[in-house]
Amino acid sequence: MALAAPKETYAGRVFEVTIGTSKTAVFGGENVLPFHKFDGDTPHKPVIAFEIQDVAPEDWPDTVKEVYGDAASDPVKWALYCQNNLNAQAIALRLISTHPDRENRSADDAAKTVKAVLDSIEVPLIILGSNNVEKDATVLVAAAEAASSRNCVIGKAQEGNYKTISAAAMAQNHKLIAMSDLDINLSKQLGILITQMGFEKERMIADPMCSALGYGLEYTYSVMERIRLAALTQNDVIMQPPMLADIGMYVWKVKETQASEADLPKWGSLKERGIAWEAVTAGAMLLAGAELLIMRHPDAVRSVQKFIEEF
Amino acid sequence: MLIIGEKLSIIAKRVREAMLNRDKSPIQEIATAQWKAGSGMIDANIGPAEDNGEDLMQWMVTTIQEVVPLPVCLDTTNFKAIESGLKVHNNQWGKPLINSTSNDPERFPILELAVKHNCQIIGLTVGKGGLPADAEERSSIAAEIMGRAMEYGLPLEDLYLDPLVLQIATSQDHAIQVIRAVKMFQEMNEPPMKTVVGLSNISNGCPKHVRPILNKHFFVMLMNAGLTAAIADANEIAEAMKEKQQIDDVLAGKTIDDAAKIAETKKTIDVITGKTLYAHSYLEM
Numbered sequence: 001m002a003l004a005a006p007k008e009t010y011a012g013r014v015f016e017v018t019i020g021t022s023k024t025a026v027f028g029g030e031n032v033l034p035f036h037k038f039d040g041d042t043p044h045k046p047v048i049a050f051e052i053q054d055v056a057p058e059d060w061p062d063t064v065k066e067v068y069g070d071a072a073s074d075p076v077k078w079a080l081y082c083q084n085n086l087n088a089q090a091i092a093l094r095l096i097s098t099h100p101d102r103e104n105r106s107a108d109d110a111a112k113t114v115k116a117v118l119d120s121i122e123v124p125l126i127i128l129g130s131n132n133v134e135k136d137a138t139v140l141v142a143a144a145e146a147a148s149s150r151n152c153v154i155g156k157a158q159e160g161n162y163k164t165i166s167a168a169a170m171a172q173n174h175k176l177i178a179m180s181d182l183d184i185n186l187s188k189q190l191g192i193l194i195t196q197m198g199f200e201k202e203r204m205i206a207d208p209m210c211s212a213l214g215y216g217l218e219y220t221y222s223v224m225e226r227i228r229l230a231a232l233t234q235n236d237v238i239m240q241p242p243m244l245a246d247i248g249m250y251v252w253k254v255k256e257t258q259a260s261e262a263d264l265p266k267w268g269s270l271k272e273r274g275i276a277w278e279a280v281t282a283g284a285m286l287l288a289g290a291e292l293l294i295m296r297h298p299d300a301v302r303s304v305q306k307f308i309e310e311f
Numbered sequence: 312m313l314i315i316g317e318k319l320s321i322i323a324k325r326v327r328e329a330m331l332n333r334d335k336s337p338i339q340e341i342a343t344a345q346w347k348a349g350s351g352m353i354d355a356n357i358g359p360a361e362d363n364g365e366d367l368m369q370w371m372v373t374t375i376q377e378v379v380p381l382p383v384c385l386d387t388t389n390f391k392a393i394e395s396g397l398k399v400h401n402n403q404w405g406k407p408l409i410n411s412t413s414n415d416p417e418r419f420p421i422l423e424l425a426v427k428h429n430c431q432i433i434g435l436t437v438g439k440g441g442l443p444a445d446a447e448e449r450s451s452i453a454a455e456i457m458g459r460a461m462e463y464g465l466p467l468e469d470l471y472l473d474p475l476v477l478q479i480a481t482s483q484d485h486a487i488q489v490i491r492a493v494k495m496f497q498e499m500n501e502p503p504m505k506t507v508v509g510l511s512n513i514s515n516g517c518p519k520h521v522r523p524i525l526n527k528h529f530f531v532m533l534m535n536a537g538l539t540a541a542i543a544d545a546n547e548i549a550e551a552m553k554e555k556q557q558i559d560d561v562l563a564g565k566t567i568d569d570a571a572k573i574a575e576t577k578k579t580i581d582v583i584t585g586k587t588l589y590a591h592s593y594l595e596m
Contacts, residue, residue, distance in 0.1 A: 185480055188590035230588045
């Protein structure tokens with residue numbers, strides 16, 4: 001008698017989300033745990049977006065800055081470089097210069113940048129604020145309008161600003177990132193509040209808050225894992241949106257990606273170390289259930305893509 | 312079921328101010344209300360009370376017993392405050408209850424105090440190393456506390472085992488473990504061990520309108536599991552007793568007339584048992 005491999009079946013399924021217009025990216029749709037394709041359907045592979053900013057990345061470590069060089073001086077050039085030279089599946093534009101503690105650029109400025117980038121690229125765009133709760137509420141509304149009808153991802157809506165941001169994303173027909181502070185119950189609560197505004201849960205992407213390897217990654221991992229289990233085993237519809245891991249911004253500020261070889265010779269090559277740190281963090285997030293990643297270094301992206309292809 | 316009226320806690324602003332100013336009337340008013348609503352004992356929670364704890368506990372015990380013919384639950388980690396409270400406690404209304412000893416060696420002397428003064432004591436099933444993970448771990452700590460009680464000469468009927476209720480908003484998995492622990496504790500002795508919970512901690516951190524709903528449902532489930540005592544608001548328990556039949560019917564899968572009540576009960580039970588993930592707005596889903 002042939003051995004029948006046991007199969008784990010689940011009551012729930014992750015929502016399938018399509019972003020972009022001319023060129024699209026699709027993720028989610030599975031009814032199994034990450035990479036458990038032997039148990040059920042995994043119609044789409046995780047998508048990786050390249051992170052760019054609306055200003056030159058002065059605050060990024062050299063390892064990543066060197067890759068983009070001159071292209072990073074202008075968001076349109078930078079986006080095109082990612083799309084054309086690095087074959088990016090999607091671009092994540094962070095409007096970091098709008099932060100009040102940075103250049104404090106206006107929402108109008110941000111809207112112009114968004115429009116310019118969207119006018120030049122074909123791949124889907126993720127539009128991120130500066131993570132300032134008050135400022136994002138104005139910046140992301142303007143950005144959502146500037147990106148009208150382009151089926152972008154707008155984020156991140158948080159407890160303190162979800163009303164205005166989700167209303168704008170709803171009005172302009174975008175997808176929405178809902179971010180909560182590393183707590184599964186708060187993640188569900190934010191999801192409920194956003195859907196109570198009339199925003200469709202099928203258009204949401206959950207960001208349980210990322211972290212870097214060695215800096216609380218296990219907390220993110222555990223929350224993501226439990227969100228996915230609630231989605232599948234409890235068929236909890238609020239927990240069924242795909243999950244985002246916003247990796248680059250956490251990885252490229254930790255000591256391991258910054259400390260020089262002169263200071264820490266035992267740690268080996270700074271460049272390899274940084275790339276590996278981003279790739280390993282991303283790999284862990286994929287295993288925890290993330291379907292959409294935001295990353296910075298092309299070599300790290302390539303190795304993660306290889307990891308995705310192999311499974 | 313023994314209800315230990317919980318409203319006299321230093322955490323409440325009004326009570327804290329009354330304690331500070333030694334203003335008897337708010338304390339007596341609350342104690343009387345808890346007594347009238349059905350409490351069989353009054354909890355006096357003075358916190359760690361590092362300064363003047365002895366004085367404060369004595370004042371609390373006498374202030375309460377001036378107007379209420381009930382024993383007092385001496386709720387503090389301060390050994391000396393408990394000891395001084397016991398000295399003035401009027402045992403004519405019943406044995407006082409100490410809250411609490413545990414499996415932490417620092418709390419062993421409090422157990423000796425219970426023996427010395429012939430009173431009752433709560434054994435909180437936690438050790439020195441963090442929170443118990445499940446009902447089994449709570450039971451093994453309970454066994455150690457019971458062993459120590461016997462060794463020190465405390466009759467087991469004077470020991471109330473407390474499985475430690477945690478907040479459902481952050482530690483949802485523990486709610487069902489607490490219910491299981493209450494059942495398991497009873498099986499650890501013949502006659503069954505007495506059990507007690509700090510009921511309202513289940514809903515600590517939850518929205519105000521959700522708190523009584525969670526408290527009442529959790530109480531009914533614990534009562535069904537055989538709980539002996541609860542540190543709780545006697546008014547809320549009175550409401551829970553009125554709703555108990557309905558809640559039991561829904562638990563048993565029967566249909567009752569009130570559709571809204573069915574929904575509320577089903578959702579709340581699912582959250583307590585861990586069938587659905589808790590969120591502050593779980594009732595609106």
